[in-house]
Amino acid sequence: MHASLSTRWLAPASFVLFAAASSVSASGCGGVGVEVQTTSPATASDPLDAIDPAELFRRGVVLGRHGDFVRAEQYMLAARNRGFDEDRVIPALMEVCVRASRLSAALGYAEPYLESHPGQWPLRVLVGSIHLGLGQLGDARTHLERAIRDGAASGHAEGSAEAHYLLGIVMREQADIVEARVHFARYAELEPEGSHAEEVRAILSEPEPRQATPVPPAVRPTSVPVRLPGPGGEPASPPAAGETNSGDSPPRGGNR
Numbered sequence: 001m002h003a004s005l006s007t008r009w010l011a012p013a014s015f016v017l018f019a020a021a022s023s024v025s026a027s028g029c030g031g032v033g034v035e036v037q038t039t040s041p042a043t044a045s046d047p048l049d050a051i052d053p054a055e056l057f058r059r060g061v062v063l064g065r066h067g068d069f070v071r072a073e074q075y076m077l078a079a080r081n082r083g084f085d086e087d088r089v090i091p092a093l094m095e096v097c098v099r100a101s102r103l104s105a106a107l108g109y110a111e112p113y114l115e116s117h118p119g120q121w122p123l124r125v126l127v128g129s130i131h132l133g134l135g136q137l138g139d140a141r142t143h144l145e146r147a148i149r150d151g152a153a154s155g156h157a158e159g160s161a162e163a164h165y166l167l168g169i170v171m172r173e174q175a176d177i178v179e180a181r182v183h184f185a186r187y188a189e190l191e192p193e194g195s196h197a198e199e200v201r202a203i204l205s206e207p208e209p210r211q212a213t214p215v216p217p218a219v220r221p222t223s224v225p226v227r228l229p230g231p232g233g234e235p236a237s238p239p240a241a242g243e244t245n246s247g248d249s250p251p252r253g254g255n256r
Helices: 003-010 053-065 069-081 086-099 103-116 121-133 137-153 157-173 177-190 197-205
Strands: none
Touching: 053 069, 053 086, 069 086, 086 103, 086 121, 103 121, 121 137, 121 157, 137 157, 157 177, 157 197, 177 197
16 A cells, blocks of 8 residues: 555544535536537647646646646546556545545545555545445445455554544444444544544443434534645645535546
C-alpha cells in the first residue's frame, strides 16, 4: 500500500470519515453539459497531451485546493490516463468529487480501483462512510467489515477504529443494538482519546433497550471533511466545515 495513502486518510486528528445523507444532482466536477467543442473532430487536439503527467496531477491538486473542481478532475484524469500513479490519483479524485458534492462520482472512481487493489483498506473506510451517508446501509456494512478485516490482517488494527465507529452507526440504523455496542466498544478500546470517544462513552453508558429501535436517519453524519494532497503529495489544509455532498456519475471524458 502506498505509504501516503494511509497517513492521508487515517490521520486521527485531521478529519472524520462522514458522508452526507442528501442526494442532489450536481453538474460540477466534470458533470453533464460542461463540455463545449469548438473545433471539428478532424482538427481537434487535446492541449493537455503536451503536459507531463506529474505536472498534470500537480496542477489538478492546486486547482482542487482553490475550488476549481471541474478542471481539477480533468487534469487528474488526464494524469491517470497518461500513466501517473493511480495510488495517488484515485484518492485525490475522490476528494475533489466529494468537495464538489458528487458522492456517487467519488464511488465510481474508488470501487473499480478497489477491485484491483483490495489492500487499500483506508480508502475502503471512506467508501463505506460515503455509502452510509447515502443511506446505502448494506454497501456501507460490506465495505466497513472488509476494511476492518484488511486492516487487522495488515497489522494496523488501530487504523480501523474509524471503521468500527461507522459500523456501529450502521448497526444502530439496522436496529442491531447489541452488535452496534460491540463495535463502539472496540472503537473505545482502539481510540480511547479519539475524536468520537466522548460520544461513544455516552452511547455505551446507556442501558441496553429491551427491544431494538432503529435510529432515525437524521442522526447520520452530514458532512465529509476531506483533505487534498499538496502539490508534492503531502496533505493540505482541510476544507471548511459544513460542506455537504450528493450523488452523480463520473464523467466519461474531460472538459477543457
